[in-house]
Amino acid sequence: MPADIPESIRFLHEIEIGLGAWSWGDRVVWNYGKGYNDADIESGFNVSVENGVCFVDTADIYGNGRSEHLLGQFLKQNQTPVIVATKFFPLPWRWSKASVTRALHNSLERLGLERVDLYQIHWPSPLIPVETYVEGLASAHRLGLARAVGVSNYNKNQMQRAITVLSKYDIPLASNQVEYHLLNRSIEKNGLLARCQELGIRLIAYSPLAMGLLTGKYNSENLPPGTRNGKYSSIIKEIQPLIHLMTSIGQDLGGKSVAQVALNWCICKNTLPIPGAKNFHQAEMNAGSIGWRLTGEQISKLDAASDQFTK
Numbered sequence: 001m002p003a004d005i006p007e008s009i010r011f012l013h014e015i016e017i018g019l020g021a022w023s024w025g026d027r028v029v030w031n032y033g034k035g036y037n038d039a040d041i042e043s044g045f046n047v048s049v050e051n052g053v054c055f056v057d058t059a060d061i062y063g064n065g066r067s068e069h070l071l072g073q074f075l076k077q078n079q080t081p082v083i084v085a086t087k088f089f090p091l092p093w094r095w096s097k098a099s100v101t102r103a104l105h106n107s108l109e110r111l112g113l114e115r116v117d118l119y120q121i122h123w124p125s126p127l128i129p130v131e132t133y134v135e136g137l138a139s140a141h142r143l144g145l146a147r148a149v150g151v152s153n154y155n156k157n158q159m160q161r162a163i164t165v166l167s168k169y170d171i172p173l174a175s176n177q178v179e180y181h182l183l184n185r186s187i188e189k190n191g192l193l194a195r196c197q198e199l200g201i202r203l204i205a206y207s208p209l210a211m212g213l214l215t216g217k218y219n220s221e222n223l224p225p226g227t228r229n230g231k232y233s234s235i236i237k238e239i240q241p242l243i244h245l246m247t248s249i250g251q252d253l254g255g256k257s258v259a260q261v262a263l264n265w266c267i268c269k270n271t272l273p274i275p276g277a278k279n280f281h282q283a284e285m286n287a288g289s290i291g292w293r294l295t296g297e298q299i300s301k302l303d304a305a306s307d308q309f310t311k
């Protein structure tokens with residue numbers, strides 16, 4: 001970790017992996033209620049925490065608040081300290097900086113907390129200037145409602161604008177959460193990852209399993225269900241050589257799964273992956289991606305085999 005990272009955001013750099021909570025309550029993409037229920041989700045949460053995965057990423061939009069609500073329940077049941085991150089979605093009627101703190105109060109109520117560890121703007125708005133919402137983040141921080149603040153899906157320019165606003169209040173930008181995995185390495189190619197690392201901003205890698213594709217369980221005979229099908233069916237065949245390589249690397253490492261190799265690769269790139277998990281088995285497997293490292297040679301092979309998927 002670079003020495004000059006402000007003390008107030010160092011905790012994020014000490015976290016190796018997190019748990020993503022998008023599927024907790026989401027029916028549109030993840031089919032919540034079909035194949036997994038609240039008890040499955042809770043056992044996934046508990047096994048994560050038991051295995052040292054104590055960072056959970058949710059958002060007010062996930063399941064229309066259901067994800068935050070479930071997390072709040074789990075936090076009450078399980079006394080282990082958990083680092084909680086949530087997000088503000090730029091809904092069309094949220095046009096002022098005050099809408100950010102208002103939304104955070106509602107999130108805190110669902111979570112049953114007085115403060116979150118990380119509050120993030122989920123997406124830049126096409127209508128509202130970056131500065132408006134980031135002023136709202138600064139207010140949330142100054143009111144003590146958020147220990148640290150971050151953004152998500154911001155490009156280099158938008159991220160710089162956020163930094164400029166926060167620096168007026170001496171608040172560091174803690175994180176930028178973006179899509180990153182072996183099938184989408186845009187942030188390596190467009191310089192965002194390098195910029196974050198230069199500035200000590202934690203790069204949080206979302207969909208680090210490419211929404212399940214990088215577990216190796218989906219193929220031409222077993223396509224991912226629902227909306228994921230449209231997104232990934234065209235490349236499912238082409239990624240099989242990469243999946244074979246990941247399988248063989250996992251075997252060389254004494255029996256790591258394809259998912260664990262995918263997540264460890266993100267960690268080796270100095271990012272913080274937040275895989276989603278619907279149940280005990282998935283969460284337990286994902287928690288097993290920490291405590292070991294791919295070798296430099298294995299990383300180079302994975303880089304070479306995955307390069308073609310990011311234009």
Ligand SMILES: NC(=O)c1ccc[n+]([C@@H]2O[C@H](COP(=O)([O-])OP(=O)(O)OC[C@H]3O[C@@H](n4cnc5c(N)ncnc54)[C@H](OP(=O)(O)O)[C@@H]3O)[C@@H](O)[C@H]2O)c1
Pocket residue numbers: 019020021022023030057058122152153177178205206207208209210211212213215217259274275276277278281282283285286
């Ligand atoms: N900021 C943003 O705009 C944004 C966008 C997307 C995601 N995120 C965050 O990133 C988190 C993770 O991303 P994601 O949920 O899109 O995708 P992901 O982590 O790449 O994939 C999660 C899905 O893969 C399958 N899976 C997970 N672990 C598995 C295992 N060990 N074995 C087999 N299957 C497994 C499960 O779905 P199936 O069992 O149905 O295959 C699970 O729901 C989200 O929960 C959210 O917190 C943020």
